[in-house]
Amino acid sequence: xxxxxxxxxxxxxxxxxxxxxxxxxxxxxxxxxxxxxxxxxxxxxxxxxxxxxxxxxxxxxxxxxxxxxxxxxxxxxxxxxxxxxxxxxxxxxxxxxxxxxxxxxxxxxxxxxxxxxxxxxxxxxxxxxxxxxxxxxxxxxxxxxxxxxxxxxxxxxxxxxxxxxxxxxxx
Numbered sequence: 776x777x778x779x780x781x782x783x784x785x786x787x788x789x790x791x792x793x794x795x796x797x798x799x800x801x802x803x804x805x806x807x808x809x810x811x812x813x814x815x816x817x818x819x820x821x822x823x824x825x826x827x828x829x830x831x832x833x834x835x836x837x838x839x840x841x842x843x844x845x846x847x848x849x850x851x852x853x854x855x856x857x858x859x860x861x862x863x864x865x866x867x868x869x870x871x872x873x874x875x876x877x878x879x880x881x882x883x884x885x886x887x888x889x890x891x892x893x894x895x896x897x898x899x900x901x902x903x904x905x906x907x908x909x910x911x912x913x914x915x916x917x918x919x920x921x922x923x924x925x926x927x928x929x930x931x932x933x934x935x936x937x938x939x940x941x942x943x944x945x946x
Contacts, residue, residue: 776822779813781837785829786811788922799828832918832928848911850918861923864916871909878905 785791793811797804800821809815817825822838829835839847850858857863883898891899921928939945 776816776841777813778817778822778838778841779811781834781841782807782811784837785831785834788831788833789829791829800824830927830929832921835928836914836918848914851912851915858915858919861916861919864912864919868909868912868916871905871912875902875905875909878902 782796786793786796793804793807797807800807801824802821806815810817810821817838819842822842826835826838833850836848836850840849851864851867852858856867878898878901880898883895886892886895888899917928917931920926921931936945
């Protein structure tokens with residue numbers, strides 16, 4: 776997968792050199808350079824290793840988004856939200872949460888999904904869409920907060936997972 780933008784961003788944010796990245800990932804400097812300039816795809820094994828080595832939330836989002844064929848949250852990068860301002864991302868997240876609450880009309884979900892009317896099915900798709908938008912912006916918020924306040928997203932994720940296991944949300 777083409778990951779030039781992700782590599783360039785990681786190098787800028789962490790002052791990482793191509794030579795250091797090559798050593799970290801057990802590859803050549805020329806391979807890193809080719810990937811950085813989008814002349815070569817990153818292989819899955821290098822992507823996996825890089826996610827283990829570099830604890831950078833934005834890089835993690837970019838790599839996982841690329842390798843999941845867009846299934847995971849993209850890094851917001853447009854002009855509508857100033858991602859560098861964590862408060863702007865918080866405001867956008869609050870707006871998305873409010874939009875989910877507006878469309879989540881619980882009475883439309885009482886019926887067995889196999890017997891749902893077209894209107895109930897459309898309501899489910901609307902809730903999905905709004906929930907996905909909220910989840911993606913919240914994922915960006917988590918990444919931005921970990922960067923702005925310099926804490927480990929990996930450690931925070933581990934704490935959440937530990938809590939969920941303790942409350943039997945996950946096994």
